[in-house]
Amino acid sequence: MLSTDQTQGLLEKLKTRFEKNMNRHKGLEWLNILNKLEADPQKLWALNEMEETGGEPDVIDFDEKTGAYLFFDCTAESPKGRRSLCYDAEALASRKEFKPKDSAIKLANKWGVELLTETQYHYLQQFGTFDTKSSSWIKTPDDIRKLGGALFCDYRYGKVFTYHNGAESYYAARGFRACLSV
Numbered sequence: 001m002l003s004t005d006q007t008q009g010l011l012e013k014l015k016t017r018f019e020k021n022m023n024r025h026k027g028l029e030w031l032n033i034l035n036k037l038e039a040d041p042q043k044l045w046a047l048n049e050m051e052e053t054g055g056e057p058d059v060i061d062f063d064e065k066t067g068a069y070l071f072f073d074c075t076a077e078s079p080k081g082r083r084s085l086c087y088d089a090e091a092l093a094s095r096k097e098f099k100p101k102d103s104a105i106k107l108a109n110k111w112g113v114e115l116l117t118e119t120q121y122h123y124l125q126q127f128g129t130f131d132t133k134s135s136s137w138i139k140t141p142d143d144i145r146k147l148g149g150a151l152f153c154d155y156r157y158g159k160v161f162t163y164h165n166g167a168e169s170y171y172a173a174r175g176f177r178a179c180l181s182v
Contacts, residue, residue, distance in 0.1 A: 053081030078134035078175035087150035091167035104176040113178040
């Protein structure tokens, strides 16, 4: 868990980012979000991990069905502290040499976050242009993953592109964007 000073520092960063980017969350009130965050230290810890790895998390949506606020990584490029990762533990285990340090799914699970879905990735692009020089793994459907593949997205030529790659691949310019439900 975070110390009191870490918590206060994180909450100040999140509040400042929230206020600077009101176009991302029209109609949402910081006080309501703050109350939910203060009630759940585990979610604060996950947001801190997103922040510490360069994700710049911000509130992007409110899920009326669940009553949850959705935080996405909003850094311009795929978070630097989450690059050079293969897709999941199975992909990592399959590499015989030159293994990356970890996998996107393993880190996401450890933090209690999800990789963005393809739909969420497209939704994020409404609020800016993201991944113009990098790419981000996205949640891959089981049928594709069972065949050894994984999906990633980027933004080029004014469009979002979805691609496939072997799940065991990793690149210095590919990371993952996370979604945290609070």
